[in-house]
Amino acid sequence: MSEINELYQQVILDHNKNPRNFGIIDDATNTAEGHNPLCGDQIDVYAKVESGKILEIKFKGAGCAISKASASIMTTLIVGKTVAEAKGLFDDFINIVTADLSDKCDTLELGKLAVFCGVREYPARVKCASLAWHTMMKAIQKSELDDAPVSTEDMEITI
Amino acid sequence: MHTKVIKSIDVESVRKQFPILDIMVHKKPLVYLDNAATTQKPLAVIDSMDKFYREYNSNIHRGVHKLSHLSTSQYEKSRQTIQGFIKAAEPEEIIFTKGATEAINLVAYSYGLMNLGKDDEILISHMEHHANIVPWQILCQKTGAVLKVIPINDDGELIMDEFYKLLSPKTKIVSIVHISNTLGTINPVKEIIDAAHSVDAVVLIDAAQSVHHASINVQALNPDFLVFSGHKVYGPTGIGVLYGKRAILESMPPYQTGGDMIKSVSFEKTIFNDLPNKFEAGTTNIAGAIGLAAAIEFIDSHGIENIAIHEANLLNYATEKLSQIEQLKIIGTATKKSAVISFVLDCAHPHDIGTLLDLEGVAVRTGQHCTEPLMKRFGIPATTRASFAVYNTYEEIDVLYNSILKVIKLFS
């Protein structure tokens, strides 16, 4: 059971059950669709960005507990941040789920992101956890030109 | 008439023949329930391939030396074993491929490109594996033929009335899965074959999930083509079979060209070899063919009818157990069903279920099972699938059941 708890921590179970910022922003300035074709997970991100600051962010979609909880936690961390800060959090997150940061994970330097420390033990689930984050990046960096949905198959995640 | 002797499978002694079944996963004994994806391999298969590489490895059909003679004769003997297994009229009707997928592609490209034209129709079903969808789609793009799909009902059975409505003189190919890898549905292939022949369509049966669960006699069943993969029938990966009727195979152009499939080559002209070599260009998977024959001998040694009874018992037991779980819904409830149970839970996504079952040592498949249109038909993103083989036990189903209860507890 201890192994299970590493991945399915109470925080993740809670965000899965009661996702925060779940829904659509009608007057969003930035949106992106995220899709994992391998498992059918779909996470769409809506954001209101003004003068480089993310004033509001929501997500909608369906997927496994890991992808949903990750999306929910992502929105709580990103709201109010600048685009540059969001990019920094994104990098931290990707590091946590792909690289070995056990030291950091142990000291909880990572704050809320620490709940994702268990993910890298499950290579098959890295894509679930990172879908919402990639989609968020796509949304906030978006120019009008690129409208193709994010697909986990285009992601270059080194496991 | 000779009567078949039904004898129950001695699972304990069967399990001893599969070394991998002794391993531990996450400190729990492995409960391997992903047999529809691939089965484990008995010692007989592993040893036969080991022996080939240790004792007589050499290329086939070329060279006069002793080892080449030995490997050629084992390779051709393997063909005959497979011929006997599906009761084909002649060994030349057995073509070795790398799997069911390549066998379907071979038919689509070789037979399909030669025989199909604009507005001809290809009939498949809503429960096909992608391997039995995409090659036909590509063939349609190349020829202007049209792909038609037989719908299924909520139990996951073909709607046969619709099949008869779709079938017409325009139908040139009917390609149908015998047993669905996702739902376990056993399709009425005999009826489909006879009906298709009445409009002069040729029929391909995707037997990837059936040759090891049900005794098949291709001469009685009468498909024009039948395909399966070695790795799903206790054999190795990288080897599979295309069965085709001689007359049709002879009329078809080669699929790939190169060595071994030719009689003579000059820069002006090449004369192709006879069956089956015409369709086996290049050095084939010799060890794989030998391993596949050993797998078939393994099945025969237990009797496919006996294996089928054991699996039916497991399916009944598992269906009864899982049906007791209120939050669980079984996807695929056909009256005629093989040893596959797909299910969804209200509270947990299949990927979460898969990870959590894995931590209990239970290997199941989660996802769309290469049947994305089928998932859409049932309005679900994915399922968790448990599939059974000769070595599975009732106790393993209990472990599955208890592990599912743990998942539900965690998520509620």
Ligand SMILES: Cc1ncc(COP(=O)(O)O)c(C=O)c1O
């Ligand atoms: C019904 C069915 N058809 C075709 C295939 C393709 O088999 P392979 O991947 O071995 O070529 C599979 C394997 O999953 C299958 O279940």
